[in-house]
Amino acid sequence: MKNRTYYTIVYITVLLCFSSTDIIAQNSDTFEELKGKIVDADSNTPLTFTDIVITNSYISTVTNNDGEFLLKIPTTLLKETVSISHLGYEKRELKVSEIKLNAKIKLTPALTALNTINITTRTKNARDVIIETLKKKSSLYNNKNTVMTAFYRETIKKRRKNASLSEAVVKIHKQPYNNIKNDHIELIKARKNTDYSKLDTLALKLQGGPFSNLYTDIIKYPEFIFTSNDIPMYAFSFDNTTVINGRDIFVINFRQNENISTPLYYGKLYIDAETLALTNAVYSLNISNRALSSNMFVRKKPKKVDVYPTQATYRVNYRTTNGKWHYAYSNIALTFKVNWKGKLFNSVYTLNSEMAVTDWEIHNTKLAKTRTTLIRPTTILSDKTSGFSDPEFWGSYNIIEPEKSIESAIRKIQKQLKRT
Template identity: 70%
Template sequence: MKINYNILLTSLMVCMLLLCGTNFINGQETSHFSEIKGTVIDELSKKPLVFSDLVINDTNISTVTNNDGEFILKVPQEFLDGTLIVSYLGYVKKEIKISKINNKIKIALIPAITELNEVSILALPPNAKDLVIETLSKKSTLYNNNNTLMTAFYRETIKKRRKNASLSEAVVKIHKQPYNNLRKDHIELIKARKNTDYTKLDTLALKLQGGPFSNLYADIVKYPEFIFTKEDIELYDFSFGAPTSINKKLVYVINFKQNKNITEPMYYGKLYIDAKTKALTNAVYNLNVENKELSSQIFVRKKPRKVDVYPIEASYKVNYRIQNDKWHYAYSNISLTLKVNWKGKLFNSIYTLNSEMAITDWEISNTKFAKTRENIIRPTTILTDETSGFSDPEFWGEYNIIEPEKSIESAIKKIQKQLKRS
């Protein structure tokens, strides 16, 4: 068995401390828009709903909630009379008039009660693996087959224990190729900023190789070859889990894991498939990292000789969104937890590397490729090498971004204070 992990999985450069200079990027001019903030919670438990989907109805403008269930959305003036649609897997969607939203709104969603009636039971496919194969074969009919120019916000963080050690953010343009062809997507870097506190990295600089491409390649429908090739799909066990719903539509839940006789690292998790159309709507999965040596080879591209680095968790999430009866990639999150051991030292260090990318707007493009190659980044790009420094609070202008977590927000404020002092 030979599995190609090199592009899908976030790889890592673990190198000795290198100090970087600081550059600043000017913010863009803003046009007329209003900003709304809020939190999405479970109405019963009051717990935040992480990665909830928020879309302005009849537009492609959207965002997602962060790990605290919080969101920020910049709404152009022409859509202030529109409707905000809030949805979350397994919950009843909510529609809210934007004109009635206060500056800080709390949105409570009700869990959806899904019952398998007789018709649903009869419609349940006899074989879970066959359903997955059928779903992957439908990308030419159910997903967007136009050249699409997507605006996306990307963030990657590196934490030592619970403290932020590195933070990078970017706005990118994704030149998304049609789902019915094999051409690779392109990514254009529009705006970016970063800061690294090397005092928290113990003389190690951890760099994520792949950047936005790692998240883009988590699009299983466009890039099934990184998880479910025709050969590899036979190495998995598939089974049905309890069904759920999205916007009152029945969704099959497929559990998958590698066969017991397979020792190489493979994936395990859940696929959420729309019962009516057989479209993949969400996927949540992990890499099996029980084999430390092999899983380390997947992620670690370079490290000092006296250091052992191996993953203890690698998790992935990908969400799709439907517009005009066509599905498209909307959001993905990759979280990698690593243990770093210095040979001869008593204690080890735990690092968590997280990257997420959300589509915040998109439009059909008549061109097949990017018009300019000047800002096109490669799949091997290390984002932290492309830019450095944080600037003023208005840096992003009218671009929609993912609201930072409280810990990240605190780190940004510290960075801005340091810049003011200097």
């Protein structure tokens, strides 16, 4: 059986040096910044993972956990419209000038008449829908060579305190969805800071970096969750339908059958009712079996330490451009409990990584010609403190706006760098 969590391997080790990677400078362009916050029109609750896209371009970002976004727009696009969409809400389109005047944008929940979609006329059961969805990657998803610019962030916390913060701009050399070749990732710009005093004598390292999030693309990499051999091990059922961008969406629940002991996944799949394209997925790993789930994640650890996951959740969002779907955003949250044998107290570590596609372009030539800047799926992002003291470090690159706890951590890093 293929290693299902190949893209979330963790090293729990005594302090070691991180592998090194190159940093490349970026050309600066003239741009303006748009900042705002997306909230529920009724409750004023921040809306996380909302898609923000500039029309007539491939420039985009997503909101953070506080519902906030920062979008850098070339001055040539300032007359364009900003499209704002969120699962279960009415889509909004606003002029750039409107966002400048009102940075707090409210989305109205979409009203859908439940059970109005006659599922039985399309298929017999939820499992059939999943099988049909996985077969449609050649017809519904982008099948051209694409270079995607993406922003990646990785945080490690010991309990509630930030212990490590990594950020990077990468180029994803995305292979066509009807191609069995794996994608490549090129590192463009990166920074990292680790406070080892908060990690005590242990260092947690997430192998794979941006690859961890890229492999959550279920349509491109179904082998990590839904192979033809795996599907019979799951129970699928229909939930109430929802809406995205005015389109009805099937919501399908799935979880492993009770007689299966191997740790599998459970969660929800959001599938376009008309085309059967996967639009979103939110799922978790069943970690009830500590020994088996630990073996799936932990590649290396000291002999006197017991490590097991207490949470492993994943999210992937897709976006449609020119009638074709493609990977847009993913988030991984892992929590581990670390017990030293013979010691009374344990430690809890949380690893969170997210990656958002912020721009992309079609390439008619073969991808990833220059291999000197490519990173490998086994790469661990290097320790780099440069950039945290420079507020203009990212230039015109779009990033995921940092949430409050990350902003606080960056401010502390900047103060430490000034003192040194």
